[in-house]
Amino acid sequence: xxxxxxxxxxxxxxxxxxxxxxxxxxxxxxxxxxxxxxxxxxxxxxxxxxxxxxxxxxxxxxxxxxxxxxxxxxxxxxxxxxxxxxxxxxxxxxxxxxxxxxxxxxxxxxxxxxxxxxxxxxxxxxxxxxxxxxxxxxxxxxxxxxxxxxxxxxxxxxxxxxxxxxxxxxxxxxxxxxxxxxxxxxxxxxxxxxxxxxxxxxxxxxxxxxxxxxxxxxxxxxxxxxxxxxxxxxxxxxxxxxxxxxxxxxxxxxxxxxxxxxxxxxxxxxxxxxxxxxxxxx
Amino acid sequence: xxxxxxxxxxxxxxxxxxxxxxxxxxxxxxxxxxxxxxxxxxxxxxxxxxxxxxxxxxxxxxxxxxxxxxxxxxxxxxxxxxxxxxxxxxxxxxxxxxxxxxxxxxxxxxxxxxxxxxxxxxxxxxxxxxxxxxxxxxxxxxxxxxxxxxxxxxxxxxxxxxxxxxx
Ligand SMILES: Cc1cc2nc3c(=O)[nH]c(=O)nc-3n(C[C@H](O)[C@H](O)[C@H](O)COP(=O)(O)OP(=O)(O)OC[C@H]3O[C@@H](n4cnc5c(N)ncnc54)[C@H](O)[C@@H]3O)c2cc1C
Ligand code: FES
Ligand code: FES
Numbered sequence: 085x086x087x088x089x090x091x092x093x094x095x096x097x098x099x100x101x102x103x104x105x106x107x108x109x110x111x112x113x114x115x116x117x118x119x120x121x122x123x124x125x126x127x128x129x130x131x132x133x134x135x136x137x138x139x140x141x142x143x144x145x146x147x148x149x150x151x152x153x154x155x156x157x158x159x160x161x162x163x164x165x166x167x168x169x170x171x172x173x174x175x176x177x178x179x180x181x182x183x184x185x186x187x188x189x190x191x192x193x194x195x196x197x198x199x200x201x202x203x204x205x206x207x208x209x210x211x212x213x214x215x216x217x218x219x220x221x222x223x224x225x226x227x228x229x230x231x232x233x234x235x236x237x238x239x240x241x242x243x244x245x246x247x248x249x250x251x252x253x254x255x256x257x258x259x260x261x262x263x264x265x266x267x268x269x270x271x272x273x274x275x276x277x278x279x280x281x282x283x284x285x286x287x288x289x290x291x292x293x294x295x296x297x298x299x300x301x302x303x304x305x306x307x308x309x310x311x312x313x314x315x316x317x318x319x320x321x322x323x324x325x326x327x328x329x330x331x332x333x334x335x336x337x338x339x340x341x342x343x344x345x346x347x348x349x350x351x352x353x354x355x356x357x358x359x360x361x362x363x364x365x366x
Numbered sequence: 367x368x369x370x371x372x373x374x375x376x377x378x379x380x381x382x383x384x385x386x387x388x389x390x391x392x393x394x395x396x397x398x399x400x401x402x403x404x405x406x407x408x409x410x411x412x413x414x415x416x417x418x419x420x421x422x423x424x425x426x427x428x429x430x431x432x433x434x435x436x437x438x439x440x441x442x443x444x445x446x447x448x449x450x451x452x453x454x455x456x457x458x459x460x461x462x463x464x465x466x467x468x469x470x471x472x473x474x475x476x477x478x479x480x481x482x483x484x485x486x487x488x489x490x491x492x493x494x495x496x497x498x499x500x501x502x503x504x505x506x507x508x509x510x511x512x513x514x515x516x517x518x519x520x521x522x523x524x525x526x527x528x529x530x531x532x533x
Contacts, residue, residue: 085407092368092385092431115429122427123409125386135385139432163421187497188478189412192421193428274410274496 087125094137098144098223098252101136105248106225108134114250115139116159116198119190144197144252147171154256158197163188165196175256177264177284181212184266187274197251200236203243203305204276205338210237210306211282211298212266218256224249237305262286267359268300269351271342277301278342279351281309281331283359287321297359302335302352310334312356321364331356370434374399375443385431389423390414392430393440401442401470405499412498415471415478416440422478424497441470444477453477456515457508464502472498476512486516 090113095101105112113132115121124130138144144159147168154174156165162182165171171179185191185199185208199209200220213220218233222245231244238244245251268280280300286293295316297309311334315327332349339345367382374397381396393399393416402425405413409427416425417439425438444451450458453473463469472495479486479494486494491512492505500508 086388086391087386089384089386092429094431094434115432118429118432119409119427122388122429126388126407137432187412188482188494189415189422189424189475189497190409190427192418193423273493 085126085128087122088128088131090125090132091134092137093134094140096140096142098141098250101138101141101250102223102225102248104134104136105250108136110247112136114201116201117161117193117195118198119186119194120198120202120204138250149174149258150255152258154258156196156254156256158200158251158253159195160197162191162194162196162199166191174258174260175212175216176262177212177216177259177266177282178209178256180264181208181266181268181280181282184208184268184277184280190274196254200254201243201245201251203237203241205240205304205306206276206278206301207306208266208268208277208280208300211280211300212284213254213256213298214306214308215282215284215296215298216256216259217296218254220244220251221253221255222249223252228252230255234308240304259284259286262294263363265359265363267355267362269355279337279348279355281352281355281359283356283363285316285321285360285363287364290321292316292319292321292324297331297356299331299335299352302332302337302348304336304338307335309352309356316360324360324364328357328360329353368431368434370431372430372433372435373437375438375440383430385429387430388426389416389418389428389430389433389438390425392433393425393438396430399440399442402440403467403470405467405471410497410499411468411471412475412495413468413471415474415498417474417478420481422475439474441474444473451477452519453480453512453515456511456518460507460511460514462503462507462511468498468500468502472500472508476508476515479512480516480519484516484519486513488513491516 111133115137264284282298295313299307311330331352337348405411414425
């Protein structure tokens with residue numbers, strides 16, 4: 085299938101891109117890596133008049149350290165995140181989750197920014213970004229503002245990035261020394277998560293000092309499993325009790341051909357237990 | 367129309383194309399590289415896999431304009447002077463194809479996987495090929511071919527011809 089015709093612009097700076105978006109109005113689409121947008125255009129679920137491609141904007145690409153944060157440009161590709169030593173060191177959970185996205189070909193093209201703005205609840209990037217308490221940097225005609233991850237995901241395919249705005253970077257507080265794991269359940273290896281669980285734990289002297297748990301595909305947006313986090317905090321790492329049994333509390337998972345809501349609640353509990361056990365076993 | 371400059375299998379092409387044209391259609395219909403095939407409408411099958419600046423991509427899920435200024439290697443560009451590439455030879459020797467439809471994509475992805483990991487285990491080969499579907503072989507012989515080739519290719523420079531040119 086072939087997309088409907090559109091005008092194509094590939095600006096070289098964020099300023100130019102924002103101007104192109106403002107001028108184009110509501111029939112304009114931003115192109116990141118295209119790994120979600122191109123299937124949409126090919127199936128003609130959307131037919132924008134103008135496409136603004138971010139690929140030439142160098143300032144949107146790359147991973148750097150800024151004090152106690154990692155800053156990842158929105159156009160940084162999955163494959164560059166997976167192979168980044170600083171991500172492994174300070175935000176291993178993100179690398180573990182990104183490694184589970186799709187297949188190598190898609191990971192060579194897809195970007196962290198595109199994945200976050202696309203905001204598919206079955207996508208694998210939202211849960212680790214929530215669990216790592218990242219901040220999202222957004223630029224628009226009115227300037228730059230930063231949104232905490234727990235306010236970023238608004239609804240199905242909807243985020244705090246408004247029309248005419250760009251996500252420019254993801255700021256992740258360094259989680260150096262934390263243990264983590266992303267446990268994904270699928271029937272076919274390169275497919276979207278039926279359910280997945282992102283866990284990051286800080287263990288001090290045998291006790292879980294801090295716990296962060298993110299859930300994939302357990303509602304219309306990625307979610308934090310706060311009840312599990314509270315139950316894990318302060319427990320000995322050698323005995324987490326029944327903390328993981330609380331993984332589905334407050335969730336509203338979808339029912340579809342891959343499984344109904346009850347099955348997903350069951351999966352959330354099982355996968356959380358596996359993720360916590362694997363993280364602590366590291 | 368937009369003008370693109372793309373190097374395909376070592377030859378520079380300049381063409382006026384519609385921005386909506388997919389890379390796979392550009393390769394097949396404009397450049398004539400019909401060795402790269404289309405197997406699905408959902409970017410799941412991997413039959414259309416080519417290398418863009420040395421890394422594998424599904425060319426049905428990339429716009430030709432996104433390849434402007436870049437270098438593409440297709441299945442037609444890996445044999446040297448009529449000699450099959452070692453990976454092609456290995457697929458031939460290990461009967462890693464039946465109908466052959468998935469083969470161009472399988473071979474291009476297999477090259478990508480040995481580039482990133484020159485000594486893959488069987489499991490790593492299967493993981494590296496997770497985005498490529500074969501309706502015929504049951505994968506057994508494909509995995510064998512890739513393993514055999516990886517072990518003979520490890521020291522050979524022909525494993526990565528697409529890396530020789532400037533990026
Ligand atoms: C076969 C297949 C399997 C897949 N499997 C998985 C999977 O298992 N797990 C998973 O998580 N994902 C999966 N994906 C989706 C993949 O992760 C996409 O790459 C990702 O969702 C989008 O990133 P992108 O850079 O390609 O964005 P694009 O496709 O270019 O854009 C996606 C959306 O974000 C907008 N956008 C992009 N960048 C920006 C920006 N900087 N600022 C503002 N808006 C922006 C676009 O306008 C568009 O609406 C799969 C895709 C395919 C084709
Ligand atoms: S034709 Fe490109 S993945 Fe199937
Ligand atoms: S050999 Fe027929 S699809 Fe693979």
